[in-house]
Amino acid sequence: xxxxxxxxxxxxxxxxxxxxxxxxxxxxxxxxxxxxxxxxxxxxxxxxxxxxxxxxxxxxxxxxxxxxxxxxxxxxxxxxxxxxxxxxxxxxxxxxxxxxxxxxxxxxxxxxxxxxxxxxxxxxxxxxxxxxxxxxxxxxxxxxxxxxxxxxxxxxxxxxxxxxxxxxxxxxxxxxxxxxxxxxxxxxxxxxxxxxxxxxxxxxxxxxxxxxxxxxxxxxxxxxxxxxxxxxxxxxxxxxxxxxxxxxxxxxxxxxxxxxxxxxxxxxxxxxxxxxxxxxxxxxxxxxxxxxxxxxxxxxxxxxxxxxxxxxxxxxxxxxxxxxxxxxxxxxxxxxxxxxxxxxxxxxxxxxxxxxxxxxxxxxxxxxxxxxxxxxxxxxxxxxxxxxxxxxxxxxxxxxxxxxxxxxxxxxxxxxxxxxx
Ligand code: ATP
Numbered sequence: 001x002x003x004x005x006x007x008x009x010x011x012x013x014x015x016x017x018x019x020x021x022x023x024x025x026x027x028x029x030x031x032x033x034x035x036x037x038x039x040x041x042x043x044x045x046x047x048x049x050x051x052x053x054x055x056x057x058x059x060x061x062x063x064x065x066x067x068x069x070x071x072x073x074x075x076x077x078x079x080x081x082x083x084x085x086x087x088x089x090x091x092x093x094x095x096x097x098x099x100x101x102x103x104x105x106x107x108x109x110x111x112x113x114x115x116x117x118x119x120x121x122x123x124x125x126x127x128x129x130x131x132x133x134x135x136x137x138x139x140x141x142x143x144x145x146x147x148x149x150x151x152x153x154x155x156x157x158x159x160x161x162x163x164x165x166x167x168x169x170x171x172x173x174x175x176x177x178x179x180x181x182x183x184x185x186x187x188x189x190x191x192x193x194x195x196x197x198x199x200x201x202x203x204x205x206x207x208x209x210x211x212x213x214x215x216x217x218x219x220x221x222x223x224x225x226x227x228x229x230x231x232x233x234x235x236x237x238x239x240x241x242x243x244x245x246x247x248x249x250x251x252x253x254x255x256x257x258x259x260x261x262x263x264x265x266x267x268x269x270x271x272x273x274x275x276x277x278x279x280x281x282x283x284x285x286x287x288x289x290x291x292x293x294x295x296x297x298x299x300x301x302x303x304x305x306x307x308x309x310x311x312x313x314x315x316x317x318x319x320x321x322x323x324x325x326x327x328x329x330x331x332x333x334x335x336x337x338x339x340x341x342x343x344x345x346x347x348x349x350x351x352x353x354x355x356x357x358x359x360x361x362x363x364x365x366x367x368x369x370x371x372x373x374x375x376x377x378x379x380x381x382x383x384x385x386x387x388x389x390x391x392x393x394x395x396x397x398x399x400x401x402x403x404x405x406x407x408x409x410x411x412x413x414x415x416x417x418x419x420x421x
Contacts, residue, residue, distance in 0.1 A: 001132065001140035006040045011088060012049070015068075019051055019091075020133030022063060028055030031115055031130035031142065038126050041151055042181070047089040052118055052130065057081065057095030064093065078110065097121070101166040105204030108166070116144050123170045124177065124189075125150045125157045154183035163189075164196035168205050171196060171235060172213035179225040194233065202238040207298035210239055214281075214297075218274035224253035227280055236281060242293045244283035252349035253280055255356070259348035262360060263340065266367050270340055275306045279345040287311045306341050313342060322355045329398035331362050371397050372408040373415065381412075381420050392419055 008016070016032060023030035034050040053060045058074055061081030065072035068088075074081040079095035096118040099108035108121075115130055122128040125147040132140045141148070150157050156178050164170050171193055178185050185193065196202075202210070217226045227245060230236055236243040245253075256276060263270055270276065285293060290311035294304040317334060320326070335343055343363065350356035373396050375389050383392070396411050405411045 001137065001142060003140050004041075006045075006139065007043060008040065008045060012045065015049070015085070015088060015091070016133050017138070018067065019064065020135055020138055022067060023053060023055070023060065023133065024135055026055065026060065026063070028053055028060065029115070030054075030060070030133045032133060033119070033130045034122070034127050037129045037131050037141075038147070038151065040131075041129075041148065049089075049091045051091060051093045051133075052096050052115060053093060054096045054115055057093050061093040064091070079112075094118075103204070104165050104201050105168055105206075115142060119144060120159060122159065123163065123167075123173055125155075125159060126177070128159060150186070154181070155186040156181075156183055156189060157186040158189040158192060161192055164193050165199070165201050168196055168201040169209055169213050171202065171233075172210075172217065172230070175226050175229045175233070175235075176213075176217055176220060179222060179229060180220055190233075197234055197238055200238060202235065207296050211297045211299065214278065215274055218277040222257075223277050224256065224280075227253060227277070237283075240293045240296050242283055242285035242289040243281050245280060246283050248349055248351070249280040249282070252345070255348040255350075256280065256345070259344050262347070263344050263363070266364050268340055268344075268363060268367055270344060272302055272306060272341055275303055275341045276344045276348070278303075278307070279310055279342070282307070282310060284315075285311050306339050309339055310342055310345075313338065313346070317346070318351055318355065321359070322352070327398075328362065328365065328401040328403075332366065332398070332401055335362070365401075369401065372400055372405070372411045377412060378415065378419075381416060383415075383419055388419070 019030050031052050031054075032049060033052045036046055036049050039046045057079050058076065058081055061072050061074065061083050064070070065083045068083070068085050070083050070085045072081050072083045079097060081093045083091045083093060085091060096113050096115050097110045098113040098117045099110050099121040101108050119128040119130060119142070125145040127147070128145050129147040130142040132138065132142060145159055146157075156174050158164065158170065158174070164174075174185050174189065174193060177183065217223055217230075220226060228250070231245040236245065260270065260273060260276055282290075285307075287308060290307045291304075294307050299307065320334060321331060335346075338346070347356060347359045347363065350359055371393065373393065375385070375393065378389055378392060379385065383389070392415060396415060399405050399414070400411060405414060
């Protein structure tokens with residue numbers, strides 16, 4: 001076991017010391033494991049700590065919560081707990097365990113074990129290192145599968161040949177880590193990964209888990225790289241035939257981040273920001289395919305709405321929007337019915353920089369312009385409430401957007417002249 005000089009924030013070090021001492025007093029051994037250890041070597045220590053206990057993780061978590069004055073939430077069927085430590089963060093505590101998979105893609109059967117077997121059940125060698133917290137062995141590295149070497153060489157390496165078959169969500173994790181750390185999926189691992197892709201094992205994973213993996217990819221700093229890699233590895237159509245990255249979407253990928261940033265700066269709400277990215281995966285689906293995809297991925301209602309509406313947007317929209325002298329009111333008519341996530345993707349995927357600029361100008365103008373007149377103005381003029389209201393207000397707004405009226409006064413005069421006898 002080797003010891004390393006890590007740059008660990010004092011608060012974290014003191015907590016790890018406490019964890020090690022508590023385990024020792026209980027006749028158990030505790031280890032920091034997984035992403036926390038990996039990130040220490042990468043000099044980007046995270047705030048979330050994963051602890052594995054050789055012993056009884058559930059009771060250990062309760063004692064740790066008591067010792068630190070924290071709340072604890074236990075998941076007894078998995079032998080895991082979350083301790084939320086005030087002023088610090090989240091500590092996941094688990095009992096060391098082995099896992100066996102009865103069916104590919106299903107959740108595993110778990111049994112108590114020692115730390116090495118616990119590390120062996122993990123996804124990649126870089127995530128299968130542990131730091132002992134036992135006093136006397138504090139921060140000594142346990143690295144039975146060569147994770148540190150792989151981390152140094154920039155390799156994402158699975159622990160065994162059946163890894164992606166046991167749990168195909170690791171396909172997405174491999175791509176995510178590869179792109180995040182600018183590493184490479186190791187050759188044999190890629191072969192195993194491709195075998196699982198071609199063997200259609202992704203089909204066995206629940207929609208909820210797949211949706212979660214895609215969400216995690218969209219939360220990475222550069223989702224575009226992972227999206228292209230998933231496409232290259234042939235993963236997307238194995239999730240659903242309506243997925244793939246068409247050429248136009250490939251061109252849009254480098255612009256998506258900037259388009260989201262533009263919407264944020266202009267305070268245009270994107271309730272489902274990740275769905276802007278998701279549209280890059282849509283391979284021009286029909287409405288029927290969009291619905292079946294939504295079902296497969298168990299998308300939420302707002303997400304479903306975006307995917308279905310996206311399928312109704314005709315590619316000819318760009319022709320219409322870029323036409324010479326197209327009025328703002330016309331752009332409004334075409335774009336206003338679309339969800340803001342679709343508007344944002346349309347801007348990112350605009351076929352020319354000129355059109356992208358034009359759309360940017362339109363969105364910031366629309367965002368800033370409030371209608372000069374409202375229903376209550378019509379009421380004040382004695383116009384009887386009814387369906388005419390929406391017609392008059394839309395006409396007034398169109399004229400305002402196209403610059404036909406200069407101000408509220410001119411608009412009110414026009415309404416009076418046109419609609420009040
Ligand atoms: P991130 O930085 O994205 O949170 P992480 O490595 O901390 O990455 P988690 O999803 O929090 O990832 O998982 C914690 C640890 O649990 C991983 O480092 C890995 O050892 C293990 N793990 C997570 N998911 C799997 C999986 N599908 N198969 C095997 N091991 C897994």
